[in-house]
Amino acid sequence: MVQQKKIIKTLAHLFMWTLVAWGIYRSVVKSADQLRAQRIELTRQADLLEQQAKDYEGSQAKKLRNQAAELRDQVRNFWRADWKYLVLAGATYAAAISMSGLYWNMCLTAIGQTAPWPIVIWAYFYGNLGKYVPGKAMVVLLEQTKVSGVCQVPFARNSPFGCCAQKVPDT
Numbered sequence: 001m002v003q004q005k006k007i008i009k010t011l012a013h014l015f016m017w018t019l020v021a022w023g024i025y026r027s028v029v030k031s032a033d034q035l036r037a038q039r040i041e042l043t044r045q046a047d048l049l050e051q052q053a054k055d056y057e058g059s060q061a062k063k064l065r066n067q068a069a070e071l072r073d074q075v076r077n078f079w080r081a082d083w084k085y086l087v088l089a090g091a092t093y094a095a096a097i098s099m100s101g102l103y104w105n106m107c108l109t110a111i112g113q114t115a116p117w118p119i120v121i122w123a124y125f126y127g128n129l130g131k132y133v134p135g136k137a138m139v140v141l142l143e144q145t146k147v148s149g150v151c152q153v154p155f156a157r158n159s160p161f162g163c164c165a166q167k168v169p170d171t
Contacts, residue, residue, distance in 0.1 A: 035079055038078070046071035049065070050065065053065045097124065098125075101121035102120075105117045105121070
């Protein structure tokens with residue numbers, strides 16, 4: 001019976017993670033489609049400017065061709081992220097969320113809810129992760145997550161940590 005319960009629970013977790021992965025995949029596909037549509041629109045506008053340039057002569061035609069060339073450059077360089085800035089943004093986000101987590105640890109300590117600060121920061125980060133996952137599947141996963149031996153004082157069920165940071169006995 002206990003083994004069967006564990007198997008069912010594992011299958012439920014696997015199903016929920018599959019839903020989360022599917023939601024992320026759908027969001028990525030939708031974003032890629034939107035970016036593709038924007039590139040197509042920029043290309044269409046550049047073609048239109050080049051067609052209009054054929055109707056003019058001299059400086060007006062040159063101006064329209066230059067605008068078309070600028071649009072084509074924008075199409076080529078559209079949404080090219082520099083990895084250095086992505087790493088910097090990730091490090092800045094991690095630092096900011098860590099500071100918020102440390103502040104949250106101080107607040108919990110002030111009301112008598114003690115836990116090791118790395119666990120509090122991890123739980124704070126993990127709790128914030130849910131808002132970036134499409135749909136509500138991550139909320140269910142966060143509620144179902146067990147962390148054995150997190151702290152000696154269990155958090156209230158309605159705390160921001162929910163069951164993520166309360167002591168859960170090993171089963």
